[in-house]
Amino acid sequence: MDGGTTSTAHPAPAPAGRSALNPHPDRLLPSDPAVRAIARRLYDSVRDLPLISPHGHVDPALLAANPAFTDPASLLVTPDHYVTRLLHANGVPLNELGLPDREGAPVAEPREVWRAFCTHWHHFLGTASRQWIESELFDVLGVREQPCADNADELYDQLVAELAKPAMRPRALFESFNIAVLATTDDPADDLRHHRELAADPEWSGRVVPTFRPDRYLDATSGEWPRALERLAEASGVETDSYRGLVRALEVRREHFRANGATATDHSAPDPEMAFLPEAEAERLFHEVRDGRAGPEGARLLSRQLLGENARMSSEDGMVMALHTGSCRNHHPRTFARYGADTGHDIPVRTEFTRALRPMLERFGTHPRFQTVVFTLDETVFSRELAPLAGFYPTVYLGAPWWFLDAPRAMRRFRDAVTETAGFHRTSGFIDDTRGFCSIPARHDTARRVDAGHLAGLVAEHVLGEDDAAEVLRDLNDGSPRRAFRL
Amino acid sequence: MDGGTTSTAHPAPAPAGRSALNPHPDRLLPSDPAVRAIARRLYDSVRDLPLISPHGHVDPALLAANPAFTDPASLLVTPDHYVTRLLHANGVPLNELGLPDREGAPVAEPREVWRAFCTHWHHFLGTASRQWIESELFDVLGVREQPCADNADELYDQLVAELAKPAMRPRALFESFNIAVLATTDDPADDLRHHRELAADPEWSGRVVPTFRPDRYLDATSGEWPRALERLAEASGVETDSYRGLVRALEVRREHFRANGATATDHSAPDPEMAFLPEAEAERLFHEVRDGRAGPEGARLLSRQLLGENARMSSEDGMVMALHTGSCRNHHPRTFARYGADTGHDIPVRTEFTRALRPMLERFGTHPRFQTVVFTLDETVFSRELAPLAGFYPTVYLGAPWWFLDAPRAMRRFRDAVTETAGFHRTSGFIDDTRGFCSIPARHDTARRVDAGHLAGLVAEHVLGEDDAAEVLRDLNDGSPRRAFRL
Amino acid sequence: MDGGTTSTAHPAPAPAGRSALNPHPDRLLPSDPAVRAIARRLYDSVRDLPLISPHGHVDPALLAANPAFTDPASLLVTPDHYVTRLLHANGVPLNELGLPDREGAPVAEPREVWRAFCTHWHHFLGTASRQWIESELFDVLGVREQPCADNADELYDQLVAELAKPAMRPRALFESFNIAVLATTDDPADDLRHHRELAADPEWSGRVVPTFRPDRYLDATSGEWPRALERLAEASGVETDSYRGLVRALEVRREHFRANGATATDHSAPDPEMAFLPEAEAERLFHEVRDGRAGPEGARLLSRQLLGENARMSSEDGMVMALHTGSCRNHHPRTFARYGADTGHDIPVRTEFTRALRPMLERFGTHPRFQTVVFTLDETVFSRELAPLAGFYPTVYLGAPWWFLDAPRAMRRFRDAVTETAGFHRTSGFIDDTRGFCSIPARHDTARRVDAGHLAGLVAEHVLGEDDAAEVLRDLNDGSPRRAFRL
The missing domain is CATH 1.10.2020.10 (uronate isomerase, domain 2, chain A)
Structure with a gap:
């Protein structure tokens, strides 16, 4: 007797034939009729607001060159x-x-x-x-x-x-999508040519801003790091063969980004820990890592030091520091070897914020120019760590549900978990984080529906009035992302 | 004044007298009338489907000997x-x-x-x-x-x-319960006599298959391990005084189990970590542990190596590897000393999967014959780790809520947490895991009600159509467990 | 171009003008009309019950001196x-x-x-x-x-x-609030004068009991510890220059508290770990820590040993050991330096209980006089650790949602997470933990509404009958806190 070794003996049932695609106008709103009526009114009041997209992965060349899909x-x-x-x-x-x-x-x-x-x-x-x-x-x-x-x-x-x-075409869609601001994610060595082309184009009036994402220059654990430093030196005109030089080169590129409209930096370190070594020590560590004498622990420490250095820069130039941490990238080595990065096997890990962010917040937590938006793939920190942090530090915004959590039920759990401690105004507003340009309106629409439903639930339970709910919802789609990302 | 030292001064109120036992036909379905109507239709469409029980603790002797309770x-x-x-x-x-x-x-x-x-x-x-x-x-x-x-x-x-x-009698109940397949959990040294008796019995047509559960032969940290190896040597006819011998003995017993209908192995290690040492190193470690020279760390490493070895075997013989990890067994030593194992004080602990499973998935994650079903007692990993893993690896099925989580509200949280990332078809379908034979139908019925309710909620929110929901629900009760356990 | 550095460019919308304050009589009850009707009946049956407040921070002087606010x-x-x-x-x-x-x-x-x-x-x-x-x-x-x-x-x-x-005035409010018992939180060196004044006052009939909170005498990692030991020696009349002396001094003060009505001790260690060293070893460690020879690890071990010693004392004098752990106190050093403790930046951290409590429960888990109530700021342990522990150990009560979790939706998550494993009778009943005397009735009222709503949901889903629900709700507001805190 054979126990069977094939999974396809009992395939999941595919539909017998064709069926209509017809998204319901009330989809994702609460099903209770009384709550739905409130939710519908709230949703209707924001459904046509312009979209603010403070974080995503649309290629700016798409809008500059405007090719057909x-x-x-x-x-x-x-x-x-x-x-x-x-x-x-x-x-x-x-x-x-x-x-x-x-x-x-x-x-x-x-x-x-x-x-x-x-x-x-x-x-x-x-x-x-x-x-x-x-x-x-x-x-x-x-x-x-x-x-x-x-x-x-x-x-x-x-x-x-x-x-x-x-x-x-992309530009026509940008307009019909009613996008007020679109932030792209860009390499510090990028000359931002496409952003400048768009800004200089008299026929183009959309706002497309770059975001400074220096991951590869900060990740001293990577074999690609030395090559990255060379590219950065080239782009900045500053030698990167010393810690001081690398820091200066990053500062120069941040200036370049700010001059081209950037308001934020973005960081996808494995975890949110930062180090703040004395400069001489950082310099010494830099050389040990470069010369291969520091081991993986030393390289990790240098990476954390460089992340901390970016926090310090944010406190000076006022760029918002967006933290996207907690993913184990490229989980399946063979798939990575065959197909490269961003191919579906970045898997979240448990992430700690309370202690990890402390050294940074000790320095910049009440600094008048510093600001951070903290995202997570680990839902457990919403009520335990991030809401309490954003509920005390005026510099900390609580990032909206992101990536795997950017889904209707997860968004509801987010609001349930954080609102009672931090309210609404300390949250960042929705980010679409998308690589699919055409998905932008659908993603924002989902968030609007879910937030309308959440607020309608609170109205129906007499936690807040419908007028207040409407004002909160409008702010989540306009003021919140503008404040959180200084747009 | 005495602060009081007795808990019984204010006993929890026992009912004043007799009251009817009359489970409501709509119990556990959503209470909203519109959603309940959908849920009832969905539930009715699966309530009488045969039961598939791919993991549990019914004693096969019960069906072979058929004694009265x-x-x-x-x-x-x-x-x-x-x-x-x-x-x-x-x-x-x-x-x-x-x-x-x-x-x-x-x-x-x-x-x-x-x-x-x-x-x-x-x-x-x-x-x-x-x-x-x-x-x-x-x-x-x-x-x-x-x-x-x-x-x-x-x-x-x-x-x-x-x-x-x-x-x-057990056999009559087996029939009236409408059980299509019942998997038992068996010791590798078991001769599977009862399974063979049932298979050979012309009056018996039920399908009862064994499951290979080698915990005691893999757990080199236990004082019972040397004695277990002796028993395994006896049962397999292979000397277990070397690593190679132990591995071979396990393989021989797996063959025996497969020949008697087994399609799966089951593992309750403390955590899901596996090791993959070179064979010579494993052999050396085996002898160090046997001779008491390796310390607890060495014994743990050997246990992980043996678990990894079972993953390798699964990739060869196609038996599905079910992982039930994350319990601190026998938490109260005195109760264990007096009453033995499985007496109610196995307490769950936080469990990590993303990094722990990586070495194994690096080897077998896309292997055409390998398959695993991963269970947890730690709800936090549903959205963070298991849904993303099952949402990428074709070899990973997401185990249904288990043990403490095998309860209506926990089951709902499970579906809420995983569906948006992994869909329905990557989940295992219900397992009853029961020691109580007569509880099998009630447990499956609970799962059917809860899943019907969950799907009805999605239908009511226009996330999917009722036809699709019905097909999903049928698959969860038939195709899903058959695929996940290769039944 | 300046990316903008001010958050106030897009302020959260403040209300345009005045609006009525008029809390709805059904607030926080479920919005589904059928469920709300049940919830309202359940809530009405307990809304006027006397309040039992087994843990909070009201100053007893307030009631003794009775000044106007x-x-x-x-x-x-x-x-x-x-x-x-x-x-x-x-x-x-x-x-x-x-x-x-x-x-x-x-x-x-x-x-x-x-x-x-x-x-x-x-x-x-x-x-x-x-x-x-x-x-x-x-x-x-x-x-x-x-x-x-x-x-x-x-x-x-x-x-x-x-x-x-x-x-x-406080006394008039105490009466109009209908408080049956109010437990304060007191320093072991306190002479409990205010409690004695109240007990001796013929015009005062309220029950106000102290709680023994020895944190500062157990925290050997603090620079204030030596000074604290001196104060304790003074208050107890026992020298605290040895481990044996310190333990004896604590015992003497516990007796004093019990003589003045205390039924419980309260502990806010960073985590729930306890040590149980042999006495000679503890004595040696005490002197090493005192003389600055033990390092931070030694000081932490001594703190855990002293917490364990309090568990032992509870098993002898029957005082209930309330554990409030898992907060990173005074997260922002500069705010602490300027404004002191309890100023809003105690931030929760992940907390482990299964393994941490094991040594203590090994000793006292089934002891006839010992009892503990375990609170957490980490929701993830509700279903994973605390419900299973309270569902086995007769000495362990599961503390109600506390601090950041003492909020309607968090309370619902608590009941959802624990009831299926531990039922209702192993939970502690509500604690208000308040510093705001006038908030006591509002906080208890919130808990009553939320629990009524939760139970109504179970009734509506036919999980239990309305009579049973009413009895459970009454017990949660009377018997449960009395049993859990031996009041």
Whole structure:
């Protein structure tokens, strides 16, 4: 007797045939009729507000060059690691999703990728990605059928045609999406050419600002670090062969970013710990690490020192320090070797903030120019650490749910966990953090629905009045992100 | 003045007298009328599906020998540590619940045990155990009154008579419970006689499969380990006086289990860490541990190495590796000394998976034959670690809520925490994990109600359609456990 | 271009003008009409029960001397770190809230403090503090308008006049609040004069009991410890220059407290770990720490040993050991230097109980006289550690949500997390832990509403009957705290 070794003997049921795609106007609002009525009024009062996107990964070249999108697979599937990871989990190798394999497996053509996506679409039931993509397909791309194996080719052709229209170019979408501010995420060595092109373009009036993301220059544990320092020296015109030089080079690039509209820096260290060594000690450590005499502990300490140095710079130049920590990057080494970073296997880890942030807050916690926004992938710190910190320090904003937590039920848990301790005004407002340009409105819309529902629940329980709720909701979509990111 | 030293001055209120036991047909479904209507339809569509029980602790001898149950105390109270632990917390010593005391305290007779249970039944209000036992009493045993001090003796007599009926024998119940597959948990040295008897019995058509649970042979930190190795050598016919021998003996027994229908192995290590030493190093470590030269750290490393070795075996023989980790066993040494293991004081601890599973997943995470189902007692990892892992690795299934978390509200939190990241199809389906044979239908019924309620909530919020919800629910009760455990 | 460095460019919207303060009679009850109807009946059945307050920070001198409160700022703002911390986070320095600054910043007058509070009142929307203060203002102080910048002076004058009335004196309020028992928190060196005055006062019939809080005598890591030992020697008449002497001195003071009505001790160690060294070793360690030869690890070990010694004492004198652990005290050193302790920057940290409590429970877990109530600021341990512990050990009560968790939604999460494992009778009942005397009824009322709502939800889902729910709710407000604290 064989115990069986195949998972496909009992496949998850795919839909029998075609079915309508028709997102309900009240989706994600509370189902209780009385609460829904309140939620609907609150949602209606903010649904058409301009979008403020203080953190995301849209390529500024997209808006500068304004090329047409070519097909739905390259737009919605291949570049979105939220999508590829779940397809991979359900048995589709990454090369069949259009990712180039360094080991040479054949890379699927967009049409094949789209077929794989449609065939496995039912695995997304209940996920946040399903919500966004349904909205994108319906609202932005005009699709009226749920993707499935049967209609994959038909949809593909329909979407290729749709994407060729002028109204579907990035700049036209930027306008129709009603984006008030879009912050990109940029390498300190970037010359910000695209941002300058946009700023200088008389036909372009949108606000697109860069964000200073110096991870690779701070991560002294990486084998790429020496090469990164060279690039930074080149970009800044400052030698980076000393600690003092590296710090100065970073300062020069921050100035460059600020001159081009940046208001914030962004950091994705493994954890939020920072070090504040005396300068002579930092200098010595820098040379030990550079010369390979410091070991992994020394390299980690230098990385933390450099992160702390950025906090100090923020207290001087007033750029908001956004902290995105707590992910174990590239969890599966073989997938990383074949497909590179950001391919769906960054897995969160437990993260500690109370003690980790203390040395930094000891220095800058009540500093008049310093400001930080703290994000987490570890929900347990919402009520235990981040709400109490943001409920005392005037410099600490509590970052909205991020990445895996950027989903309706997780967003509700966030508000439930933090509001009673920190109120609403110490939270950052929504960030979309997206690589998918067309998902921006759907993601903000989700947050607006969830926050409207949360506030409606409080109104229905007589915790606050509907007028107050409406004012809070408006602020979460306008004042909050502007304050938190100094936009 | 005496501050008072007795807890019983203000006893928790016991019910004044008798009251009806009458589980409501809509129990555990959402209370909102519109959502309940959806939930009821969904629940009705799966309530009578056959039960698949891929993990539990029913003794196969029970079905092979088919003896009558003698009395309600030995059936429902004494062997169920969920029940005895809460009675103990509320002041009833374990010997008064029928557990033999190695220090010689008098052991209560079943009728006395039953009286104690009935007298303290009100302490179970709101607990998951109360739910199951109410269903068992009502649906299986025909009881129509809540147990209380007043009716204890009457109920006892009634139940003794009931249990004597032929319809109450294990095999008859197995059939009336509509069990499609029942997996037991078995020692690798077990000859699986009862499983073979059942398979060979022409009057028996049920599917009862063993599960390979090698804990005691892998736990090199235990004083019992040397004796366990001897037993394994005997059972396998392979010398276990070397690492290579021990590994081979385990492989031989796995083959034996697979030949008798096993599809899975089960592991209850303290944490999920595994080691993958080179074979020569493992061999050296084995001898150091055996000879008492390795210390506790060395013994722990060997245990992790042996767990890793089982992962390797799974990648070869295709048996699914179920991981049940994160419990501090036998927390109260004196109770352990008097009453032995599994007596209600295994207490969960914080557990880490992202980093712990990485070395194993580096090797087998995308292996075509390997598969694991990961369970936890630490809810915090649902959204942070397990959903992201199961949302990328095709070999990782997310285990359903287990043990303390196998309760209605905890099950809801589980679905809330994982669905948005991993969807439904990467979860394992319900496991009852029970030692109480008669609780099997009640436990599965609870899971069906809770999942129906969860899905109804999503339908009511227009996150998915009712047709999709029904298909998901059917799959959770059929395809999911079959896929996850390769049944 | 300047990225902007000021947070006030987009201030959170303050209300345009005056609005009514009118707490809804059904506030905090579930909004579903059918569930609310049940909740209302349950709440009504306990709303007027006498209050039992087994843990809080009311100064007994307040009741002994019975002075009039002078103004709303000194009553509601300056001494309440829940209030000052959130005002501080929203930009109001602590000296402007009436806290004396050791560095000499001018301290605001009460009227100015009140103005700052009113101007920033909208930042409290959605917080637990807002709930309590609204109730206090409305029910106790007769205010009928929400505080705002416009009415600050008017309200101030109105409240100064109100507070001058005889009915607003502490003793009169104690009676109108219907307090059955009030436990204070007291220093072991305290002579308990005020408690004795009250007990001896023929015009006073309230029950006010002290609680033995020996933190400063157990914390050998503090620079204040040697001075504390001197004070203890003085108070006890026992030399504290040896371990044996210190232990004896503590025992003597415990006797004194018990003779004056105390039933419990209270401990706010950083974590719940205890040590149980042989006496000779403890004695040696004591001298090493005293003489500065032990280092911080030695001092910490001695602190844990002294906490363990208090557990041993509890097993002998029957005083309940309340554990309030898991806070990183005085997180911002500069604020601590300027304003002292309890000024809003005690930040919770992750806390472990399963392993930490094991050595103590090994000794006293089933001891007939020992009893402990375990509180936490780390919600993750509710389902994982505390419910399982309280669900086995008859000596362990699960402390109600405390401090940051003492808020409606957090209280619901608590019941959801623990009830299925531990039931209701192993929980402690509500503790208000307040420094604000006038907030006592509002806080208990919140707990009654939330528990009524939780139980109503269970009734509506047919998990338990309404009669059972009513009995549970009554017990939570009477029997539970009396049992847990042996009152």
